[in-house]
Amino acid sequence: MGIVIGVDIGGSTTKICGFDSSKRLISPLLVKANDPLASFYGAFGKFTDENNILLNQIDKVMITGVGSSFISSQTIYGLPAFHVEEFDAIGLGGKFLSGLSNAIVVSMGTGTAIVHVNDTSTVYLGGTGMGGGTLLGLSKLLINVGSIDNLCALAETGDISNIDLRIGDMTSKNIIPTLPAHITASNFGKVSDVATHGDIALGTINLVFETIAMVAIFAARSKNITDIVLTGNLTRIPIASNLFKELNNLFHVNFLIPENSQYGTVIGAALLA
Secondary structure (H helix, E strand, O other), X not given: OOEXXXXXXXXXXXXXXXXXXXXXXXXXXXEEOOOHHHHHHHHHHHHHHHOOOOXXXXXXXXXEOHHHHHOOOOEEOOEEEXXXXXXXHHHHHHHHHHOOOOEEEEEEOOOEEEEEEOOOOXXXXXXXXXXXXXXXXXXXXXXXXXXXXXXXXXXOOOOHHHOOEEHHHHOOOOOOOOOOOOOEEEOOOOXXXXXXXXXXXXXXXXXXXXXXXXXXXXXXXXXXXXXXXXXXXXXXXXXXXXXXXXXXXXXXXXEEOOOOHHHHHHHHHHHOO
């Protein structure tokens, strides 16, 4: 058996990875391009060149993602090409990266998809339109920042108390023992007249991540499990780790961001071979 290549064509990025005959993961990479075909072939060429992979070493190419419909050919450079369901790839990728046999897997990309995976099946549970697209759209609209990196840098200077209404703002008494005073009662519910761009950036990130987190928690409760594996580009935002760690303790769940989390779906696509 030769190398299997996985390709995930998203709304704004294409990710690619491979597994060799010993099932060793070959370094994933990402390219950005607005045109799905250009993004696909650019990623394919870059990946094979950087890893010194010849076409005759590749057995098959597994393709997934919202942009995969633009790839109509059944062969890529003469190699067999197969389209696989994105939700199956999300589940299998999250399972592989986490080492868990029963978990909720959350793919946080332009939007967010949630699946339940175990040893026998992968089931799509739903999702939310909240995601990287929301972050970029709101940051562009509110503070004229069109880059996730710049948004995150601004957020480091922000004060969430100038944006979000929190439990402690509404009462001085501990009326809900399980909810600390600093927990959000209303995202953007206390926007100050003197809120800075940093405050707004932090509030926007908080809005998106808290919404995704709660939807994931509800999904986990519906399956009576606690393990939630986070994958997708948004897992690389530095603020994400601390936010999800706090929710672990508050809601008695186990949010996990594994190594190579941003490549979960493309890894799952390759494994589906």
